[in-house]
Amino acid sequence: MPSSIRLALAVLCALGAAAAPLTAQEGAPQPPAGARPPGPLPVHEEPTEPGIAWFGTWSEALAEAERTGRPMLFMSAAPQCSRVPGVW
Amino acid sequence: MVAASRAFVCVRPQTYEDPEEAKILSSVFSGRSGLENTSFALLDPAGKKLTAGSRSPSMSYGEVERFVAALDSTAAKYAEKAKPIEALPTLRNLRLALNVTAADMRPLVVVRGKDAAAAQALARKVAKLAWSKELVGDAHYVVLDAAVEFEKLAPELGTSVVQPDPYGLGGKVLVHVKPEADPKALAKALATGLEQHKVEAREHDAHVREARRRGIEWESPIPVSDPHVPERRR
Numbered sequence: 001m002p003s004s005i006r007l008a009l010a011v012l013c014a015l016g017a018a019a020a021p022l023t024a025q026e027g028a029p030q031p032p033a034g035a036r037p038p039g040p041l042p043v044h045e046e047p048t049e050p051g052i053a054w055f056g057t058w059s060e061a062l063a064e065a066e067r068t069g070r071p072m073l074f075m076s077a078a079p080q081c082s083r084v085p086g087v088w
Numbered sequence: 089m090v091a092a093s094r095a096f097v098c099v100r101p102q103t104y105e106d107p108e109e110a111k112i113l114s115s116v117f118s119g120r121s122g123l124e125n126t127s128f129a130l131l132d133p134a135g136k137k138l139t140a141g142s143r144s145p146s147m148s149y150g151e152v153e154r155f156v157a158a159l160d161s162t163a164a165k166y167a168e169k170a171k172p173i174e175a176l177p178t179l180r181n182l183r184l185a186l187n188v189t190a191a192d193m194r195p196l197v198v199v200r201g202k203d204a205a206a207a208q209a210l211a212r213k214v215a216k217l218a219w220s221k222e223l224v225g226d227a228h229y230v231v232l233d234a235a236v237e238f239e240k241l242a243p244e245l246g247t248s249v250v251q252p253d254p255y256g257l258g259g260k261v262l263v264h265v266k267p268e269a270d271p272k273a274l275a276k277a278l279a280t281g282l283e284q285h286k287v288e289a290r291e292h293d294a295h296v297r298e299a300r301r302r303g304i305e306w307e308s309p310i311p312v313s314d315p316h317v318p319e320r321r322r
Contacts, residue, residue, distance in 0.1 A: 050224060051194070051226075052098045052225060053093075053098060053173075053224050054100040054228070055175075056177065056178055056179035056184070056188065057101060057178070058099060060177075061177075063175070064175045065131075066134060068097065068170055068173055070097045071095075071096050071131060071133060072099055072130070074099050075099075075127070076101045076103045076116070076127045078102065078104055078314075079105070079187045079256075082296065082317065083312075085257070086187060086190035086191055086252075086299075087292065087295055087296070
């Protein structure tokens with residue numbers, strides 16, 4: 001598997017879902033837009049490993065970064081795919 | 089990558105959901121049409137960009153190893169003075185929290201107090217557990233100080249572990265513990281709830297088809313402007 005695809009999958013896993021829930025978001029920059037890569041359809045499975053512990057709002061995260069002196073890992077995402085909820 | 093992320097304050101704002109936050113997202117990364125579905129950057133503790141903004145880590149780094157190396161080298165510059173994270177990492181409101189946890193297929197911990205002060209006091213108790221090595225990264229959290237919002241799921245104050253339905257429109261309370269529960273009882277309740285959380289595997293296209301059949305649609309306060317999303321699907 002190409003390493004760029006491995007990174008995309010790893011990020012998707014870290015976002016919380018185990019397979020490839022962000023096809024429309026992460027995959028979009030690769031032409032043709034929105035096209036699914038060859039292979040089986042992505043199946044969402046319950047994550048079995050801990051994920052990234054995300055703050056959900058900018059203001060709370062910034063306050064905690066300032067207080068702790070820690071850098072920030074920033075990754076925004078739309079909680080919908082073509083207006084369907086429950087999927088990135 | 090998850091291990092490397094622990095040195096950071098990780099933030100994942102939900103795109104198109106808050107006008108003020110959208111300005112921050114646009115300042116991190118914005119395409120020719122404006123705000124896109126995702127944006128990514130590493131920031132310093134004051135929120136200033138340390139890296140160029142992009143659509144995703146894969147766009148910036150290409151390979152997992154390069155991304156992890158960037159996380160590690162960035163974290164090393166701040167490690168000496170970094171303090172432990174103590175705040176509970178929460179989502180904005182119950183509606184978004186159910187959606188996000190459904191998408192992530194994680195359990196949702198709902199912290200509900202009789203008023204804002206009580207809710208925040210309870211959140212501080214939960215936060216200690218949320219950052220423990222046993223539970224970190226296992227769940228999402230939302231703090232409610234308005235009683236009515238959670239009434240449909242559970243009428244009682246306290247801490248609940250909820251399994252959202254597949255579309256995040258509702259959910260089922262797996263475990264509930266009262267606000268006055270001691271730390272040991274709270275820890276046990278959270279561990280039990282997380283253990284009981286189960287979701288069935290979902291196939292992306294079937295999930296979307298079923299939503300269309302049932303007329304399920306997510307409305308965002310801000311119009312979708314991502315050029316990769318067809319107009320009719322925005």
